[in-house]
Amino acid sequence: MKRNNSLRRRVGWWLLPPLVVLLSINAYLSYRAALEVVNRAYDRSLTASISAIGERTHSQNGNISVDIPYAAFEFFQSGAHERIFYRVTDPSGRSITGYPDLPVPTALPDDGRVAIIDAVYHGDAVRVAALRKRLYDPALGAQDSVLIAFAETLDSRTALAREMLFDSLRRELLLVGLGVVLLLLALSSAFRPLLSLRDRVRERSEEDLTPVPQQDVPSEVRPLIDAINHHVDRISAMLQARKRFLADAAHQIRTPLAVLGTQAEYGLRQDDPAEMRRTFAGLIHSIGSAQRLANQMLALSHAEAINGLILERDAVDLEALVRDVALELSPLAVRKGVDLGFETSGAAATVDGNASMLHEMVSNLIDNAIRYTPADGHVTAQISRENCGAGEEVLIRVRDDGPGIAPAERERVFQRFYRILGQGDSEGSGLGLPIVREICSAHGGRIALRDGPQGKGLEVEVHLPARSQAEDLAPTR
Ligand SMILES: Nc1ncnc2c1ncn2[C@@H]1O[C@H](COP(=O)(O)OP(=O)(O)O)[C@@H](O)[C@H]1O
Numbered sequence: 001m002k003r004n005n006s007l008r009r010r011v012g013w014w015l016l017p018p019l020v021v022l023l024s025i026n027a028y029l030s031y032r033a034a035l036e037v038v039n040r041a042y043d044r045s046l047t048a049s050i051s052a053i054g055e056r057t058h059s060q061n062g063n064i065s066v067d068i069p070y071a072a073f074e075f076f077q078s079g080a081h082e083r084i085f086y087r088v089t090d091p092s093g094r095s096i097t098g099y100p101d102l103p104v105p106t107a108l109p110d111d112g113r114v115a116i117i118d119a120v121y122h123g124d125a126v127r128v129a130a131l132r133k134r135l136y137d138p139a140l141g142a143q144d145s146v147l148i149a150f151a152e153t154l155d156s157r158t159a160l161a162r163e164m165l166f167d168s169l170r171r172e173l174l175l176v177g178l179g180v181v182l183l184l185l186a187l188s189s190a191f192r193p194l195l196s197l198r199d200r201v202r203e204r205s206e207e208d209l210t211p212v213p214q215q216d217v218p219s220e221v222r223p224l225i226d227a228i229n230h231h232v233d234r235i236s237a238m239l240q241a242r243k244r245f246l247a248d249a250a251h252q253i254r255t256p257l258a259v260l261g262t263q264a265e266y267g268l269r270q271d272d273p274a275e276m277r278r279t280f281a282g283l284i285h286s287i288g289s290a291q292r293l294a295n296q297m298l299a300l301s302h303a304e305a306i307n308g309l310i311l312e313r314d315a316v317d318l319e320a321l322v323r324d325v326a327l328e329l330s331p332l333a334v335r336k337g338v339d340l341g342f343e344t345s346g347a348a349a350t351v352d353g354n355a356s357m358l359h360e361m362v363s364n365l366i367d368n369a370i371r372y373t374p375a376d377g378h379v380t381a382q383i384s385r386e387n388c389g390a391g392e393e394v395l396i397r398v399r400d401d402g403p404g405i406a407p408a409e410r411e412r413v414f415q416r417f418y419r420i421l422g423q424g425d426s427e428g429s430g431l432g433l434p435i436v437r438e439i440c441s442a443h444g445g446r447i448a449l450r451d452g453p454q455g456k457g458l459e460v461e462v463h464l465p466a467r468s469q470a471e472d473l474a475p476t477r
């Protein structure tokens with residue numbers, strides 16, 4: 001089914017069908033009311049006719065005489081199509097004159113009042129007025145009253161009521177029509193600011209990421225504009241970061257390329273094969289670090305791109321992950337003569353996240369610790385779980401007893417390509433810690449640098465929100 005997304009159409013659907021129903025109900029009630037009014041007016045003639053007949057009905061010595069006056073019919077002259085029926089019955093129920101089978105009201109008052117009913121006579125709907133008139137003729141004994149009934153068909157009544165109904169319907173339809181026109185005008189005037197907003201947004205240049213102005217926008221739409229502006233802000237920040245990154249990266253890649261060029265030229269000028277071989281070794285080493293740089297840049301750009309919107313999230317067991325990374329990097333530690341250890345508190349250390357990115361993060365931390373710690377140093381990767389008030393957290397601590405990072409530098413090492421010079425390893429790119437921070441914040445975590453135990457070395461502490469126990473129990477993909 002197609003979703004109905006036009007506001008105009010939605011307003012129409014909400015208004016028109018109920019309006020039609022209301023109009024129908026109103027038409028029915030109007031017709032009933034009109035019929036009542038018409039009946040009241042016509043019944044007066046009926047009553048007058050029957051009274052006129054009553055006045056001309058007498059009895060003498062038991063002989064009842066009825067004289068139907070012309071006046072009785074006169075009232076109906078206007079409704080020339082109307083048919084008239086009457087009936088006069090003597091006390092014993094015998095018909096004296098008129099139509100003996102004309103239906104009459106069953107319970108008639110004895111006090112000379114006229115009773116009126118609706119009835120059907122020979123297939124015609126009729127209105128019957130009836131009256132019981134006492135004749136005061138001693139010869140008739142106790143039963144001295146005659147029944148006089150007078151009836152007419154309803155054609156002119158219904159015609160009049162219908163005319164009144166159509167009259168009021170015409171007026172109503174006119175009003176509804178006017179209302180619809182006004183509604184359409186109101187809707188189009190309500191939408192005009194939106195259309196002009198659309199035009200203004202359309203006319204913007206491609207590079208224009210400034211917020212859409214809020215003035216002249218209906219207050220109902222302002223939250224939407226707010227949300228869009230917020231979104232554009234984020235995109236704009238992302239684009240800025242991209243641009244900066246690209247500029248930084250281009251700048252950074254120039255240095256290793258220059259080094260490579262110089263080394264190659266130097267090698268070309270050598271005649272001594274031994275010297276040439278040494279140059280080649282240096283060349284390979286330089287290519288290695290250029291490769292590392294390229295990989296790191298790729299990792300960082302990947303981490304930045306998905307920051308805030310990691311699509312593939314899974315339950316990741318950090319204990320196993322940290323253990324794996326430590327194992328992978330142990331050859332590096334062995335080569336450097338650094339003692340690499342792993343400690344765990346044994347608590348569940350599952351987080352919701354992207355395993356390969358978390359692997360990249362932990363790998364960078366342990367790699368740094370090994371690289372910047374001199375031979376005979378110690379590196380420990382530790383995993384534990386804590387409750388930090390806001391909820392359960394999994395903590396990764398990587399600790400070493402190397403040179404550490406001076407407090408003044410602890411913020412700066414998170415900047416791209418920032419390296420503390422003169423510190424052992426020359427292969428770095430300065431992108432490791434920015435990658436760590438990006439991945440950490442993409443997982444809703446935070447990171448802290450502090451002195452190692454006994455004030456020596458560095459301790460990096462990463463807090464990540466733990467996956468709740470309930471989620472842990474639920475089967476994961
Ligand atoms: N465990 C550590 N001990 C001492 N210094 C460190 C440590 N980790 C990082 N640093 C310093 O922070 C700088 C930035 O680290 P990083 O972003 O990983 O880049 P890279 O390792 O490529 O130089 C490093 O150059 C180094 O000087």
Ligand SMILES: [Mg+2]
Pocket residue numbers: 364367368428430431432433
């Ligand atoms: Mg590093």
